[in-house]
Amino acid sequence: MESGERLTATSPTEIKTDEDLLGPGAKPGTVPTDLEQATGLERLEILGKMEGIDVFDMRPLDASRKGTLDNPVMVRSAGEEQYAGCTGVPADSHNVVWLRMDRQRPVERCPECGSVYKMEYVGPQDDGHGHGHHHGFEEPKTFADYVKPEYW
Ligand SMILES: [Zn+2]
Structure with missing residues (x-):
């Protein structure tokens, strides 16, 4: 048994300090987007939604x-x-x-x-060739299709 550290969302992973939550602001002559203006928790929420994660859904x-x-x-x-x-x-x-x-x-x-x-x-x-860790094995899909979940 590994730890339960994966219980909550593990991304956005880049955010480690408060500085990372400070928006860069809009470039001169452009209309700032929500992301550029947002700071703190609001920015974290937007970043999470950009990755398809509701960071507050815990x-x-x-x-x-x-x-x-x-x-x-x-x-x-x-x-x-x-x-x-x-x-x-x-x-x-x-x-x-x-x-x-x-x-x-x-x-x-x-x-x-x-x-x-x-x-x-x-x-x-x-597409199956994405980033991140892989388990190094491929499930025999045709076999798994015939195995009832209670036997997993
Ligand atoms: Zn139970």
């Missing part, structure tokens, strides 16, 4: 119902993989169980309460 998982295979609890992710911490329904019914989902296997079932979660990929579409 609400806890939906614990108001139990996910099923037909109607899983959706977990948004802009990355290749996402960890979700399940505490059952209602929340805190059991100790947190970390479930790992990725784009190849987006559905995961909590072994404790049986609630089903599905990662909804909201990041940029790529």
Whole structure:
């Protein structure tokens, strides 16, 4: 089990200091865009939306119902993989169980309460040769298509 550091959005990754949140301002003779004028949290939000990420969407998982295979609890992710911490329904019914989902296997079932979660990929579409880390293997897709999610 790795840490849960991927629970929240990991991008925009460039923002590390307050200076990075200061807009450059509009160039002379141009009309400033929202991005150029925005600073601080507003700029962070705009930068996030430019990458297709709602940086403020860090609400806890939906614990108001139990996910099923037909109607899983959706977990948004802009990355290749996402960890979700399940505490059952209602929340805190059991100790947190970390479930790992990725784009190849987006559905995961909590072994404790049986609630089903599905990662909804909201990041940029790529052609399979994109940047970032890869797992170094390719799922046998024809095989995976015939395997029921509960056996993953
Ligand atoms: Zn659970």
